[in-house]
Amino acid sequence: MITRQQLILDFNELGTFIHGVVQGNNANGKISKPLEAALKQTIDQEIYRNGWYDKTHVEQALMGIREWLKTEKLTNFVAEKPYFNFQKKVSLILPGNLPLVGFHDVLCCLLMGCKLQIKMSSDDNRLLPVLVNALKDLNPIYGSFFDLDPPKLSQYDAVIGTGSDSALLHFKAFFKHVPHLLRGNRTSIAILRGDETEEDLQMLGKDIFQYYGRGCRSVTHLIVPKGYSFNSFFEALIPYSGVIQNKKYGNNYEYYRAIFLLSQQAFLDNNFLLLKETTDLHPPLGMVYYHHASGSAEVAKYLEEHRPQIQCIVGQGFLPFGASQKPEIDDYADDINTLDWLSKALN
Numbered sequence: 001m002i003t004r005q006q007l008i009l010d011f012n013e014l015g016t017f018i019h020g021v022v023q024g025n026n027a028n029g030k031i032s033k034p035l036e037a038a039l040k041q042t043i044d045q046e047i048y049r050n051g052w053y054d055k056t057h058v059e060q061a062l063m064g065i066r067e068w069l070k071t072e073k074l075t076n077f078v079a080e081k082p083y084f085n086f087q088k089k090v091s092l093i094l095p096g097n098l099p100l101v102g103f104h105d106v107l108c109c110l111l112m113g114c115k116l117q118i119k120m121s122s123d124d125n126r127l128l129p130v131l132v133n134a135l136k137d138l139n140p141i142y143g144s145f146f147d148l149d150p151p152k153l154s155q156y157d158a159v160i161g162t163g164s165d166s167a168l169l170h171f172k173a174f175f176k177h178v179p180h181l182l183r184g185n186r187t188s189i190a191i192l193r194g195d196e197t198e199e200d201l202q203m204l205g206k207d208i209f210q211y212y213g214r215g216c217r218s219v220t221h222l223i224v225p226k227g228y229s230f231n232s233f234f235e236a237l238i239p240y241s242g243v244i245q246n247k248k249y250g251n252n253y254e255y256y257r258a259i260f261l262l263s264q265q266a267f268l269d270n271n272f273l274l275l276k277e278t279t280d281l282h283p284p285l286g287m288v289y290y291h292h293a294s295g296s297a298e299v300a301k302y303l304e305e306h307r308p309q310i311q312c313i314v315g316q317g318f319l320p321f322g323a324s325q326k327p328e329i330d331d332y333a334d335d336i337n338t339l340d341w342l343s344k345a346l347n
Contacts, residue, residue: 016029081343096124184334187281201233243272252284
């Protein structure tokens with residue numbers, strides 16, 4: 001088979017390949033020129049296949065993955081974890097809300113020495129095959145580790161799946177006979193104190209608008225102090241006004257703006273983002289919810305009550321503004337350590 005150390009070296013090479021393609025300087029890479037061209041073409045054409053996947057966001061997702069794929073970082077990531085030498089098989093059901101959003105699960109399983117059956121989302125089924133082909137170009141043995149989009153998942157030892165809350169009910173029933181890690185719908189929030197700088201608020205804009213607010217790490221709810229004025233917040237977001245040019249985002253914004261006007265609901269608006277006051281989470285796209293809190297105790301109570309629905313918390317004393325969309329390799333979805341879960345599930 002293949003050792004974990006060789007896997008790590010190959011993933012490091014894959015990271016170099018990704019960096020070179022995105023930056024346009026991969027002349028000395030070990031992966032073939034046709035695959036460089038294939039990845040570049042896929043990046044360029046994603047927007048025509050999925051209207052949410054514009055080139056900038058696809059490249060940002062790839063460069064985030066590239067940051068994980070470094071020898072020292074990968075070595076530390078899996079230190080003292082078991083290695084199953086590809087005698088175990090894991091089925092993955094991947095989401096498609098963001099480009100390559102399921103790659104972390106792929107990476108974890110391979111580093112643990114697991115073969116993979118992967119059901120890709122129809123919204124995101126073009127980028128991963130190119131990266132798999134790049135690994136196969138480094139070593140043909142990788143071809144035996146992947147089964148992409150099989151007609152039916154079968155003969156697996158464990159399942160990792162992500163979907164809507166209704167889909168999870170079906171997953172739980174269907175996969176009840178094997179160990180399964182199922183992830184549902186989460187979102188992220190920001191806590192503002194009222195003394196944030198313009199730079200802080202501009203960086204918060206990245207947390208809100210990157211990937212058009214479609215990921216679990218996207219900030220979709222603000223907790224603000226009593227009497228908070230949104231003037232500085234809206235002014236700081238002006239550089240992101242271009243999001244309205246995305247047809248899908250613009251349609252969502254216009255639809256809910258019309259609904260609010262017709263139903264005479266109160267809302268705030270800066271011509272590309274709607275704000276609605278409510279303690280709820282999970283607003284529609286094009287909108288951010290907010291509510292007022294009168295002190296740290298009230299904020300802490302809200303966080304505790306809603307913790308199962310929250311992925312990231314941004315603000316002073318939490319994640320820095322602008323950091324929610326830059327997960328480290330050990331930032332796990334739903335706060336469940338995938339490596340530890342695989343260790344227990346497959347032993």
